[in-house]
Amino acid sequence: MKILIVEDEPKTGAYLRQGLTEAGYVVDLARDGFDGLHLAVGGDYDLVILDVMLPGLDGWQLLSGIRRKDPDLPVLFLTARDQVDDRVKGLELGADDYLIKPFAFAELLARLRTLLRRGRATNEPTVLRVADLELDLLRRRVLRGGRRIELTAKEYALLELFMRRRGEVLPRSLIASSVWDMNFDSDTNVVDVAVRRLRLKVDEGFEPRLIQTVRGMGYVLDEPE
Amino acid sequence: MKILIVEDEPKTGAYLRQGLTEAGYVVDLARDGFDGLHLAVGGDYDLVILDVMLPGLDGWQLLSGIRRKDPDLPVLFLTARDQVDDRVKGLELGADDYLIKPFAFAELLARLRTLLRRGRATNEPTVLRVADLELDLLRRRVLRGGRRIELTAKEYALLELFMRRRGEVLPRSLIASSVWDMNFDSDTNVVDVAVRRLRLKVDEGFEPRLIQTVRGMGYVLDEPE
DNA sequence: GTAGAGCGATGAAGATCCTGATCGTCGAAG
DNA sequence: CTTCGACGATCAGGATCTTCATCGCTCTAC
Helix, strand or coil, X not given: CEEEEECCCHHHHHHHXXXXXXXXXXXXXXXXXXXXXXXXXXXXXXXXXXXXXXXXXXXXXXHHHHHHHCCCCCEEEEEEHXXXXXHHHHHHCCCCEEEEECCEHHHHHHXXXXXXXXXXXXXXXXXXXXXXXXXXXXXXXXXXXXXXXXXXXXXXXXXXXXXXXXXXXXXXXXXXXXXXXXXXXXXXXXXXXXXXXXXXXXXXXXXXXXXXXXXXXXXXECCCC | CEXXXXXXXXXXXXXXXXXXXXXXXXXXXXCCHHHHHHHHHHCCCCEEEEECCCCCCCHHHHHHHHHHHXXXXXXXEEEEHHHCCHHHHHHHCCCCEEEEECCEHHHHHHHHHHHHHXXXXXXXXXXXXXXXXXXXXXXXXXXXXXXXXXXXXXXXXXXXXXXXCCCCCECHHHHHHHHHCECCCCCCCHHHHHHHHHHHHHXXXXXXXXXXXXCCCEEEECCCC
């Protein structure tokens, strides 16, 4: 897997290169937008990581340049916290994902895997859908009836679990172990409380109710018949 | 490495056995205190994991039985949340570490590694000390001037980093990456705030001040000359 | 049908952690 | 020596998550 990084700040660039190389990717690094564009369109990469703030060509110009030549090349945007609103712009222009600096390296690797696995042709599903509830795995976004719903990290993890295993009754212990890495059913009701919070955001005021309690067993997410 | 688990609850026992076996340990499982004691004293184990609540012999009786035969065998206590005060009793009776259920499996593995690495004979240091500040790696306890100091998870991780690298000036970026797994110096001051909280607990009201700021570089923990 | 136990739902409080703003201080340049 | 800018300290506010206590419902046993 060959990845191009376009990043002007030397420290961040070097760090990314080192980390990704150690993770087994082949990595090239471009220092500005011009080099970036040049390499991206000619270099046969599987993925491009793109800093929004760049000298020369900025991130968006670079992105549209890439899209003109290669509409399918996965592009991941790096944006700083105070440019968060720019991510919308990036996604509209055809970026496939974004990440806000600072971020955990593990997080970056996870996103990369998703993007690369989806691949150019294979088109594995990136959006899970149950009734009018949608979960966009790449953008980490949730929509219900077309409306955006903001979820916290745990809520998102919980919902993703539910949707990936739609229709299955998930015992609390399973939920605890996959969302919390807790594996002992002692006297905690974290799962219950988390499910309640998720319900408030995702089910409250909507029809049909998707998250259902199965007494003595656990919870399911599904469309009731 | 051979580990004995003494645990009566079948689900927890099975889970532990499976997880530890997958992690490469050889695992035996005893269902009650009598079997546990019998196996422990005769079975040539490197470590024993012990549930406090047991039918037959309880955890402490078992522990003192073990200690009579083998004073050095590492023992890790499992205690439920509402028995937390019992952990003191356990440690006084010669347990080497304790873990509160529910806990993350990764946490258990980390503790095991520490206990096993220390080994029976090798006696690697398990307490870090600078001036009158002590950090007990096994018990995850911190003492200053003999007084117990309660730290949160992040505070503990930060202090451990400082003490393991006593005297070294640690740049913020290094701290961020080891305590937070964040690797980008953007506009956050989490490190500063965390250092402040740690200082309040560890340095405030004591002499000498151990956590020092090195302008433009980062922080050090050391005894000033 | 009724009582009781167990299970889940709910609400509130508390702990921890992060963000953002402001204030103070150190050091260099003039 | 004074001024200014950069860096760090500090504080308040808020978000998230967990714990705990209580309430209500369901199911079962009698």
